[in-house]
Structure formats: structure tokens, C-alpha cells
Amino acid sequence: MKADKEIKKKRMRLSLPPEEYMHSGHLACQGCGATLAMRYALKALGPRTALSIPACCWSVIDGPFPYSSLSIPIFHCAFETAAVSAAGLKAGLEMVGDKETTVVAWAGDGGTFDIGIQALSGVAERNDNIIYVCYDNEAYMNTGIQRSSATPYGAWTTTTPVKHYKNRPKKDIDAIMAAHRIPYLATANISYPEDLYRKVRKAKDIKGTRFIHIYTPCPTGWKTRPEDTIKLGKLAVQTCIFPLYEVEDGSTWKINIKPRDKKPVKDYLRLQGRFRHLNEEAISFIQEEVDKKWARLLKYEEVSPL
Amino acid sequence: MRKVIMGNHALSYGxxxxxxxxIAAYPITPQTQVVELLSEMxxxxxxxxxxxxxxxxxxxxAACLGAxxxxxxxxxxxxxxGLALMHELLHWASGGRLPVVLGNINRAMAPGWSIWSDQNDSLSQRDTGWVQFYCGSNQEVLDSVIQAFKVAEKLHIPAMIILDAFSLSHTYEVVEVPEQEKVDEYLPPFQPKFRLTPDDxxxxxxxxxxxxxxxxxxKLQKDMEKAPALIEETGQEFQELFGRKLGLVDPYQCDDAEIILVTSGTAGYTACVAVDHFRQQGLKVGNLRIRTFRPFPFEIVRDILSQAKKVAVVDRNISYGHHGIFYQEIKSALYGHSPVPVFGYITGLGGRDITLDTFRQIIEETQKNDAPSERISWIGVKK
Known part of the structure; x- marks a missing residue:
């Protein structure tokens, strides 16, 4: 008896539930952030969940017909329809007597920031009862690394070659979604799984349109080492390039992590082949822009609720 | 119960x-009353x-497909x-084997902007794998919705109910609105062969x-091939319960006809008036109104048209660089089966009225010529 107690004491406490709804055999690249995002999110969502997945890496990662690496149902829908396909699915399930299932649209940045923004805006304005997750790897990775409006300033992609790297900032999708005054919005990051889990779990219990924007590194498209995926996620938060925060009802901002010593963006950029061409001047410009955006975010929190 | 309702409301009641x-819908003229009434309901x-x-x-x-x-x-x-904007998802519906039913009000495509009737919108969706019913009266619109669900759900293939802008959509007619109990008897709840659920x-x-x-x-094509028999069978069943026939085609005075008109939509009823008119003058004319365009009712069309000396197809649509679309379909159905000459006429695009006079010109031209010309015969073009 005494020995048992000692063993219990020494056992590490799990910070996430051990249940898995994503399984081996999927088709992701090594070091893929999008796979971690799904694995953690499903731990929070549980088995009574249904997904709509538009064209994106995940429409391939899950596996070809007749296979699936997830143990929850998936509606593979058209590229621009993730949000409204989920809303239709939710309405249909309710009308056949299933009021319990959480319906989640699971889309990449192209399907969210670009081609899917109309349907997403429609769903958010109506406050349709779904969770929308955007896993953001900052370009059209599934088609071979073309720029999207989520691609950050300065990045190389196959359609923004080094000589003409992307010269416009990343679209602020979170501000757009907050402006819809949806009940809940959060940014999350695969390098902070407990924070990600907590946010998805919280979203699950809220009614209406909930939006979760997950930062997911892509070694293939970013020209990074697969083993640096977690490190990049940490750096994205420590440099304030991708801050972690929540917005409730489009009026109350709450920043979850405020780095004590903000790291320079250079630390983040230098690990990635897609930024390798940037000179000092370009890097200082990026630093200034990140600083401005961070200062603005702090102000939003300060004056909350708006 | 008898009601005087517009074609659009016939869709809503159906x-x-x-x-x-x-229901998921977006407003577009001349469809709006369909969804206005449904949202009220x-x-x-x-x-x-x-x-x-x-x-x-x-x-x-997209929402319909999810649901x-x-x-x-x-x-x-x-x-x-609106239908053109849906095009990608029309393929998704049939490919996904989802039996959505859609009402489409035939309206000409822009530019120039037109809100008036022609069939190029729905016929552009010919190859998307949807069943297509072209209606000639408000009663047929209402009845077709009910039948369409029965056919679509049995085959897991979506279906489109098509009616002319204004000459049907906004025209009030007397319609027998069937009793709910009888409709329930005809159309049981949807029991899909598969569905998305976390339970499985x-x-x-x-x-x-x-x-x-x-x-x-x-498999999609094989199931589509089952549709003609199923439409006849469910149409028969409908007639037994409600006393109205819903077939693949609607022939009028075809048995002894020398010239058979081939029509669709409301023009199909104007054609019947033309048939009566010419028969009074001693010319044996008939009219075959095509109700089901997809799947194409090959057999019955062949049976009826091969008896005639001449066939005159009236198209309120055009495939640019080819001919009228019904004309192509009729010729392909008859090829190798019947030598009957097929004349093709294009008229009524963008809502130009198709009148008794239109049919008079068509019938006279068909009567006058022994064989159809290679070129399209346009009726009513101002030159």
C-alpha cells in the first residue's frame, strides 16, 4: 500500500487528457504543426464532434478514400464553404434530433483569409452555432507554397520569389472576426498545448460562432527544420509576432502571455529559409511593425471592455 | 384546398x-417570393x-449539402x-449523392441584365448530375416538388424544378393544394442510405x-438510368392519390400528327393552343412537351416522334456555336432509330413572348420545307 502511494506521487500529472481521436497513418509532412493542432483540439472537443474540412493540407493529411486517420466524422466540403457547410451540417443534425454534436469547420489560412472569408463572415454575422478553426501555416502549402493573405511581410513563397518577396502585411483576420462581435475568439499555438486545449474546451461550451486561430509551423513551406517546429511556436509568442489572446463579444480583449523580455524578431526570422534573403533594413521594418501591433493589442486590453 | 397562387408560391407550398x-436561400429576382413565403412559414x-x-x-x-x-x-x-454561382456545388450535390431539391426560375443570363425568361441558366447545368423537371403550370410546380423529393431520395440524386420567369413565377393560377395527410402518405420521411453522425x-x-x-x-450514371422508370412509377402513384398525372413527357394530339412540336415550360401550353388552331384548319399538328430533361426520356420521345412526318423543336435557349439544346438532344435521341426530319427553331430569348403567332411561323416554315436547313431558324429576330 505504502509503495503504491509513493509511485502515485512520483507519477507525472498529465496536462491533457490521454484520449486520442487522431491516429497514426496520416499523411502529414515531418514536423507539421497542423497535425498537432488537430490532435490537441480533438482532445478538447471529444468524440461527439463533426468536422467540415475544405481543400487544405488537412483534406490530404486525413488520408485517401476509404481511409481516415480521425475517429470522428468528416464532411470534405468545397474550398470556400467550410464555415457555411458546418452551419448547414449543424442545422441538419439538429433537425434529425442530434442537438449535442459540436460542429467544427477546420480550414487552412487560404480557406479562411482568402477564398472562404465571405462564407465565414456570413456565418459570424448570423452567429451560427459552430466553432471555426483556422490552422494558419501562412501560405497555400497544399498546392506548393503560394502566397496567401496570411503570408507575413518579407516572406518568400513560390509566387513571391526572393526578388519580389511579399511586400504587404499579413491580413489581421482576428480583428476582422472581432469586428463581427462573435461571442468568442482566441489565438492559439501548437507550442502551448495546454493553452490551446483550454481555449477549445472553453469554446465548446459557448453558443454561437466561435473562432480559433491556431499558429501552425510548416517545415516544408517555411524551409525550417522539422525539429524546430515547437521552438518556432515558442519564439512566435516570445517575439510577439503571434500573440496569444482572447476576445469575448468583440469587446473584451485578454492577452494570455506577455513576454517579460520580448525577444527580437530576428531570432525568429533567422531560423527560417523563407526569410533568409531579408537585409537588416527589412528586418528592422518588421521589428517596428511587430512592436506597433503589440502596443495596439496592449491598448485594446487596457481599454476593455470596449 | 383550391387556392389562387403564383408559381413561386406553388414552390413554397410544395x-x-x-x-x-x-432551407438555405439567397434572394434573386424573380425567385424572391418562394423564400419570402417559406421564411414566414x-x-x-x-x-x-x-x-x-x-x-x-x-x-x-453549401448549407443545403451539409444539412x-x-x-x-x-x-x-x-x-x-444565382444558379451559375452554385455551379461548383451542383456537382458536389450529385457527386456527394445528396438529394437536395432546388427550385430554379428560368431567367436569362447577363449581360445585358435581364430578369426575363429563357432556359440558358438551367440548361448550362445539364451535365451536373441533377434531375431536371421543366414545368408548364403552377399546379405542376407544386406537384413536382413533392414528386422530386420522392425520386431524389430514392436514388440519392438531387433534383431541380424549373419554371419560367414571370409567365409562371409571377402568374396566378388556380392550384389544388393537397392535404398534408395525403402528401405524408405519398412521401414518407427521408431515410438516407448513409448520413454523417458521430455514432458511426x-x-x-x-x-x-x-x-x-x-x-x-x-454508379451515379447507373442510378440516373433508373430515374425514368421511377418517375413514371411515382407519377402513376401520384395520379392514383391526387388524380393528376406526372410523367416524363406530356404529349398532346400526337397520335395522328404529321408535324409534332417539341416544347418545354409554359411555351408547351401555348403550343397546345396552336395545335388546336391548326387542327381546325385541317393540319394535323401535335405537341410533345418535355417535362423531364435529365435523365433524358429517350424511349418515350423516340416512340412518339418516330410516328410523325416532321418534328419541329422549339428552343428558348442556345448553345453558341451549335444549336438549340433541346434540338441537339432530340436529334441524338432519334439518331439510328428514326429518319424523321428534325427542324430546329430558336425564339423567346431574354423573355421575348412566345405567342400563337410564334408557333404559326414555326409550323408554316416546317410545313413549307422538305428538309431542315443546316442553319438555325430564328423566329422573331428584328433584322
Whole structure:
């Protein structure tokens, strides 16, 4: 008896539930952030969940017909329809007597920031009862690394070659979604799984349109080492390039992590082949822009609720 | 109960009596009254359905597909540009084997902007794998919605009910609105062969390799081939319960006809007036109104048309660089089966009225010439 107690004491406490709804055999690249995002999110969502997945890496990662690496149902829908396909699915399930299932649209940045923004805006304005997750790897990775409006300033992609790297900032999708005054919005990051889990779990219990924007590194498209995926996620938060925060009802901002010593963006950029061409001047410009955006975010929190 | 209603409301009553569960729609002239009445029915709880007021027709169809995959009976309505915007998802509906029913009000495509009738919108969707019914009266519109759900759900293939802008959509006619109990007897609740549920999780519509895709499309065509018999059978059943016939085609005075007109939509009824008129003058004319365009009713069309000396196809549509679309279809149906000469006429595009005089010109030209010209015969073009 005494020995048992000692063993219990020494056992590490799990910070996430051990249940898995994503399984081996999927088709992701090594070091893929999008796979971690799904694995953690499903731990929070549980088995009574249904997904709509538009064209994106995940429409391939899950596996070809007749296979699936997830143990929850998936509606593979058209590229621009993730949000409204989920809303239709939710309405249909309710009308056949299933009021319990959480319906989640699971889309990449192209399907969210670009081609899917109309349907997403429609769903958010109506406050349709779904969770929308955007896993953001900052370009059209599934088609071979073309720029999207989520691609950050300065990045190389196959359609923004080094000589003409992307010269416009990343679209602020979170501000757009907050402006819809949806009940809940959060940014999350695969390098902070407990924070990600907590946010998805919280979203699950809220009614209406909930939006979760997950930062997911892509070694293939970013020209990074697969083993640096977690490190990049940490750096994205420590440099304030991708801050972690929540917005409730489009009026109350709450920043979850405020780095004590903000790291320079250079630390983040230098690990990635897609930024390798940037000179000092370009890097200082990026630093200034990140600083401005961070200062603005702090102000939003300060004056909350708006 | 008899009611005097417009064609658009006939669609709404058809959907209501079919007990649709999810409606997603976006407004477009001349479709608006369909969804106005349905949203009222939902708000007043006359109809137990969810109405998703989407921000585009593309989203309307996407929402319908999600709802249908969950196992709900699903309806939408649109017209012209809206149908064109749905195009991608029309393929998704048939490929996903989701039996959505859609009301389309035939309206000419822009530019120039037109809100008036022609068939190029729906005929552009010919190859999307939908059953297409072209209606000639408000009664037929209402009845067709109910029959369409029965056919669509049995085959897991979506169906489109098509009616002319204004000459049907906004025209009031006396319509027998059947009793709910009788409709329930005819159309039981939707029992899908598969549906999305966490109780039995599957991935629907995922990446399909060349090893499987061909078979999926083969099965779709095989099921589409079952539709003509099913439409006849469910039409017969409908007649037994409600006293009105719903067949693949609607022949009028064809048995002894020397010239048979081939028509669709409301022009099909104007054609009957023309038939009576010419018969009074001693010319044996008949009219074959095509109700089901997809699947194409090859057999019955061949049987009827091969008896005639001449066939005159009237198209309110055009495939640029070819000919009228019904004309092509009729010729292909008769090829190798009957030597009857087929004359093709294009008229009425963009809502130009198709009148008794239009048919007079068509019949006279067909009568005058021994063989059809290679060139399209246009009726009513101002030169």
C-alpha cells in the first residue's frame, strides 16, 4: 500500500487528457504543426464532434478514400464553404434530433483569409452555432507554397520569389472576426498545448460562432527544420509576432502571455529559409511593425471592455 | 384546398407539404417570393424547419449539402446568376449523392441584365448530375416538388424544378393544394442510405484515387438510368392519390400528327393552343412537351416522334456555336432509330413572348420545307 502511494506521487500529472481521436497513418509532412493542432483540439472537443474540412493540407493529411486517420466524422466540403457547410451540417443534425454534436469547420489560412472569408463572415454575422478553426501555416502549402493573405511581410513563397518577396502585411483576420462581435475568439499555438486545449474546451461550451486561430509551423513551406517546429511556436509568442489572446463579444480583449523580455524578431526570422534573403533594413521594418501591433493589442486590453 | 397562387408560391407550398427540414436561400429576382413565403412559414411554425439566411447562393447550396449529409430534407430556390454561382456545388450535390431539391426560375443570363425568361441558366447545368423537371403550370410546380423529393431520395440524386420567369413565377393560377395527410402518405420521411453522425464516423468526399473515382461516377450514371422508370412509377402513384398525372413527357394530339412540336415550360401550353388552331384548319399538328430533361426520356420521345412526318423543336435557349439544346438532344435521341426530319427553331430569348403567332411561323416554315436547313431558324429576330 505504502509503495503504491509513493509511485502515485512520483507519477507525472498529465496536462491533457490521454484520449486520442487522431491516429497514426496520416499523411502529414515531418514536423507539421497542423497535425498537432488537430490532435490537441480533438482532445478538447471529444468524440461527439463533426468536422467540415475544405481543400487544405488537412483534406490530404486525413488520408485517401476509404481511409481516415480521425475517429470522428468528416464532411470534405468545397474550398470556400467550410464555415457555411458546418452551419448547414449543424442545422441538419439538429433537425434529425442530434442537438449535442459540436460542429467544427477546420480550414487552412487560404480557406479562411482568402477564398472562404465571405462564407465565414456570413456565418459570424448570423452567429451560427459552430466553432471555426483556422490552422494558419501562412501560405497555400497544399498546392506548393503560394502566397496567401496570411503570408507575413518579407516572406518568400513560390509566387513571391526572393526578388519580389511579399511586400504587404499579413491580413489581421482576428480583428476582422472581432469586428463581427462573435461571442468568442482566441489565438492559439501548437507550442502551448495546454493553452490551446483550454481555449477549445472553453469554446465548446459557448453558443454561437466561435473562432480559433491556431499558429501552425510548416517545415516544408517555411524551409525550417522539422525539429524546430515547437521552438518556432515558442519564439512566435516570445517575439510577439503571434500573440496569444482572447476576445469575448468583440469587446473584451485578454492577452494570455506577455513576454517579460520580448525577444527580437530576428531570432525568429533567422531560423527560417523563407526569410533568409531579408537585409537588416527589412528586418528592422518588421521589428517596428511587430512592436506597433503589440502596443495596439496592449491598448485594446487596457481599454476593455470596449 | 383550391387556392389562387403564383408559381413561386406553388414552390413554397410544395416544399411545405414535403415537410422540408432545412432551407438555405439567397434572394434573386424573380425567385424572391418562394423564400419570402417559406421564411414566414418557418417563423409562424407552420413549417418545422430551420431557415439559414445565407450571404450568397454559393453558401445556400453549401448549407443545403451539409444539412442533407446530416440526413435532413433540404430545399433551396434560385435563378440565373444565382444558379451559375452554385455551379461548383451542383456537382458536389450529385457527386456527394445528396438529394437536395432546388427550385430554379428560368431567367436569362447577363449581360445585358435581364430578369426575363429563357432556359440558358438551367440548361448550362445539364451535365451536373441533377434531375431536371421543366414545368408548364403552377399546379405542376407544386406537384413536382413533392414528386422530386420522392425520386431524389430514392436514388440519392438531387433534383431541380424549373419554371419560367414571370409567365409562371409571377402568374396566378388556380392550384389544388393537397392535404398534408395525403402528401405524408405519398412521401414518407427521408431515410438516407448513409448520413454523417458521430455514432458511426466516416469521412465523406475525401481524396479519391483513380482506383475508385471511375466506379463512383459509374454508379451515379447507373442510378440516373433508373430515374425514368421511377418517375413514371411515382407519377402513376401520384395520379392514383391526387388524380393528376406526372410523367416524363406530356404529349398532346400526337397520335395522328404529321408535324409534332417539341416544347418545354409554359411555351408547351401555348403550343397546345396552336395545335388546336391548326387542327381546325385541317393540319394535323401535335405537341410533345418535355417535362423531364435529365435523365433524358429517350424511349418515350423516340416512340412518339418516330410516328410523325416532321418534328419541329422549339428552343428558348442556345448553345453558341451549335444549336438549340433541346434540338441537339432530340436529334441524338432519334439518331439510328428514326429518319424523321428534325427542324430546329430558336425564339423567346431574354423573355421575348412566345405567342400563337410564334408557333404559326414555326409550323408554316416546317410545313413549307422538305428538309431542315443546316442553319438555325430564328423566329422573331428584328433584322
Amino acid at each position: 416544399a411545405m407539404l414535403s415537410r422540408v427540414q432545412v 418557418c417563423a409562424d411554425k407552420v413549417l418545422d424547419a430551420q431557415f439559414i439566411k445565407v450571404e450568397s447562393e454559393h453558401s445556400a447550396m 442533407s449529409l446530416a440526413g435532413a430534407r433540404t430545399f433551396t430556390a434560385t435563378s440565373a446568376q 464516423p466516416h469521412a465523406f468526399g475525401g481524396l479519391t484515387s483513380p482506383d475508385h473515382y471511375l466506379e463512383l461516377r459509374y
